[in-house]
Amino acid sequence: MAANNKLLINNEWSSSLFMVMITTIVLSSSQLSLIDCRNYEHSSTEMALTNQVVIQQRDCYPNETPIFIHTAASTSGKYFNRRQVIRRTWAREAYKYKMRILFVMGVPRDLSIERSLKMEADKNHDILQFNFIEDYYNLTLKAISLLKWSYRHCSNSPYMVKTDDDVVLNMPMLYQLVRQRKIPSGLTGLVMTTPANRENGHKWHMPEHLYPKDSYEFLAGFSYLLSMDKLKSFLKTIITYPGPILDIDDLFLTGIVADYGKIRRNNSFRFKFFCGTDVCTMETSLAMHACPSAKNSEYMYRFWKNADRLSCYRHFRLSRSYRRRRPRSISTTTTTTTEHISNDQIIANYTDYLIDSHQLIGFKFRQP
Known part of the structure; x- marks a missing residue:
């Protein structure tokens, strides 16, 4: 883990897209076998990829709040549609409130679509891509990547937000909470407690030898906030944590790492699982894990904004x-x-x- 300590302060990013893509091709064959059989934990080689940026973006301006959105490296289908809907809806409010939208992704297995992703990034200036294979079980790598990037490029921001691409954020409320510094120190979101899943073949199966406790306490991964005064200690805790780097991102980061580093979890009922047209639910929520269909999420957002609230x-x-x-x-x-x-x-x-x-x-x- 001592070698990983250097990763936190290493500011030398990959300067050539060509060289990064060559590295990806070399590593992809070994990673594919790891993903197919699911190792449940990440190696030091995989962790090193969280420092390698394929598509870079500018630094945050002073006091600009970055909103990192987990999305997939595709240029068509539901993930692309979700990005487009966000750009048409609450992202416009985010820019008005001096907040920053960044879609975070890995490298697609089909490298032929990388050129299209680069074109989308050049057009919208909101894609941040790292040098690991895009896969559900690489979400921990994605979350650690954005934490490291935020530490290097957004150090003057008061907070950072992590969310998924099927979430609707209440930007006026977020802006007011950020402006008044009403969000407490530490991690803030919806605190959840669930039994450890021991069912073989389940999406969230966790072997007992990797996690011996009977239950988890963590923040729901669809959206949470981190105060930047805790970012450095959060990253150091990831590096010094002696156990396995698990591939379930919200369990590992907002549960295990937060507990190990004594980083406080603040529970807020304004983070909701919600898809519908109850205007008052939308108006008094901060983050809504909304409709999986981009079209339905857009309808939900516009219904809310056009209603008498x-x-x-x-x-x-x-x-x-x-x-x-x-x-x-x-x-x-x-x-x-x-x-x-x-x-x-x-x-x-x-x-x-x-x-x-x-x-x-x-x-x-x-x-x-």
């Missing part, structure tokens, strides 16, 4: 008091009369007021 806040019973003090509460506009303020601005200001008065955060903190 002010009624969703009535159960806070603050409407009258808020209206009385609203001119003092609005700090983002010089207008003090509601007639000249759009519904979206009223909602944004009202949500800001609820967060500022500690009524819309929704974090249930565990005692350290």
Whole structure:
């Protein structure tokens, strides 16, 4: 593990796409056999690939929050469609709020589509690709890659977000929580506790010799946040952890590594498994593991944005008091009369007021 210590601080990235692709071709044959039989853990050779960037992107600007989206290295089908929908929907809000969208992927088994991925990256400037084979059981490598990249290129950001490509993020709420620094130190998401899976052949099977405990506690992997003050210690913990680097990413990183490094898990009920058109569920959630179909996710998002969402806040019973003090509460506009303020601005200001008065955060903190 001592050799891996150098990986964290090694700033020498692959400068040639050609050389990286040659390396990929050499390693791919050995990796294919590992993937087909599933080793359950990653070798030091595979871990080294998390430092090798195939498609690079610019550094984060100061205070720019990076949102890393796990996606697959394909230029057609559901993963490409999901990226396109995100670009048309909540990614546009992210840019408005000075947040950064980066789709994270590995190298496709069919290297003939790499050129198309490069063209997509050149067009959108939002693809970050690393030099390991794209595969479900390489998600741990993908998550560690984005952590290392974030450490090197986004050190001035207050938070980073990891999410999947079938998730809808509530960007106004995320922006307000980030701006007010309301997200606590450590990892924040939906805390889950499940029995260890011992069923041979199951997607999430975990042999007892690799994980002897009877249950897991971790954050649901569809979306979670990490405060950047814990990123360095998080990475050092990955390097110094003496056990196997398991191929189930959320279990390993937000469960085993977080426990070993004493990195706090903050539970929030605003991370939800949800696909539907309940406007108030969408309005008061931060991250929604939404519809697997990109088309349905887009419909869900647009239905939410076109609905009257002010009624969703009535159960806070603050409407009258808020209206009385609203001119003092609005700090983002010089207008003090509601007639000249759009519904979206009223909602944004009202949500800001609820967060500022500690009524819309929704974090249930565990005692350290």
